Amino acid sequence: MKNTLSLLLVLLVFTFSYGQQNLVLEQDPPLPKNEITLNMLELLIMPAIGITYERFINDHSSYGVYGFVNFDTAEGYRYEKFEIAPFYRIYLQSKKNANNKGFYTELFAGINSGETEFYTYDDVPFYDYESLVHQEYIGVSLGLDLGYKFVNYNNYSVEIFAGAGRFLNEQYVNAYPRIGVSIGKRF
Numbered sequence: 001m002k003n004t005l006s007l008l009l010v011l012l013v014f015t016f017s018y019g020q021q022n023l024v025l026e027q028d029p030p031l032p033k034n035e036i037t038l039n040m041l042e043l044l045i046m047p048a049i050g051i052t053y054e055r056f057i058n059d060h061s062s063y064g065v066y067g068f069v070n071f072d073t074a075e076g077y078r079y080e081k082f083e084i085a086p087f088y089r090i091y092l093q094s095k096k097n098a099n100n101k102g103f104y105t106e107l108f109a110g111i112n113s114g115e116t117e118f119y120t121y122d123d124v125p126f127y128d129y130e131s132l133v134h135q136e137y138i139g140v141s142l143g144l145d146l147g148y149k150f151v152n153y154n155n156y157s158v159e160i161f162a163g164a165g166r167f168l169n170e171q172y173v174n175a176y177p178r179i180g181v182s183i184g185k186r187f
Helices: 002-022 040-045
Strands: 034-039 048-058 061-070 080-091 102-124 127-151 156-167 175-186
Touching: 034 040, 034 156, 040 048, 040 175, 048 175, 061 102, 080 127, 102 156, 127 175
Parallel strands: none
Antiparallel strands: 034 048, 034 175, 048 061, 061 080, 080 102, 102 127, 127 156, 156 175
16 A cells, blocks of 8 residues: 555656646747838839838727838939828738738828929910929828738738828829838838
């Protein structure tokens, strides 16, 4: 009987000591809450730079600001010299832990400044008189982007997006495109 009780006691001690080792759980590192991206398409196509800062609210939404500076308005596809555009994004993933990646839609409001040239025509009898007009403008715009974001395990991201903004004030340029391929880092 003593041998049975001592064997049971030794087995019980080994069982509890083994169980205590398994109770220590490793914690996952906290998920990043911020991201900075650089629009490589604008950097390569035109002498311009576009930088985005994004702050994650939860797994499916974020907010941030996009800054754009054009160094030569004669080149490229945009007339704006600069743009500051705060935005709100909704990621449309159905997964519980989407971690702000995949397909998204973005609503933005921008303040832009730029310059453009255009011709005006006067209706004079027998003559079509035209004159070149140079216009500098500051505009307020609203717009929408659609995009897709890929994120790897080291928190580097690649983002492809396209959209447009429409100016709310009256000027010759009514709308402008926003397209890009961005590379970024989460922290």
